[in-house]
Amino acid sequence: MKLIVAYIQPQRLNAVKQALYSKEITRMSITNALGCGQQGGFHENYRGVDVEVNLRKKVRVEVAINDDYVDKTVEAIIEGARTGKIGDGKIFVYPIEECIRIRTGEKGTDAIGG
Template sequence: MKLVIAYIQPERLNAVKQALYRREIFKMSVTNALGCGEQKGYSETYRGAQIEVNLLKKVRLEVAVNEDFVEPTIEGIIEGARTGRIGDGKIFVIRLEECIRIRTGERGLKAIG
């Protein structure tokens, strides 16, 4: 079992979800996040004051999958999120020790679904 975590551009979320749906990956968690990397933010003037914005809006996508779905999940995220510009995002894959479905008490592979 693995947990795939991706940070992507907010406007690419719909494309990523569609790419995952085509690969029969439907269960995910999505959270708004702030972050910066090579983009380094930008400066703007607001009411005469110079403001430096160095934390940009991102979306954190988390998908817990069985081993057979790790590569399709990664491929789907890349397909939907890639624009070829700096700031497309990052994907992290973490080993999951345990998964428990609260409703039924199922554990492991059955709980992920």
């Protein structure tokens, strides 16, 4: 079992969701995030004051999956998120020690689902 966490540009979210759906991956969590990296920041003039904005808006996509879905999940996220420019994002893959479905008490790969 793995947890895939991806930070992507907000405007690429629909493309990422469609790419995941096309590979029959429909379970995910989406969260708004702020971050900075190689993309850097920019200067903005707000009410006459120069302000440096170095935290950019990003979207965090989390997908908990069984091991045999890792490659196609990562491929789908890359397919949907890639523009070829700095700021496309990052993908992290973490091992999951245990998963328990609250409703039924199922554990492990059965709890994550197909």
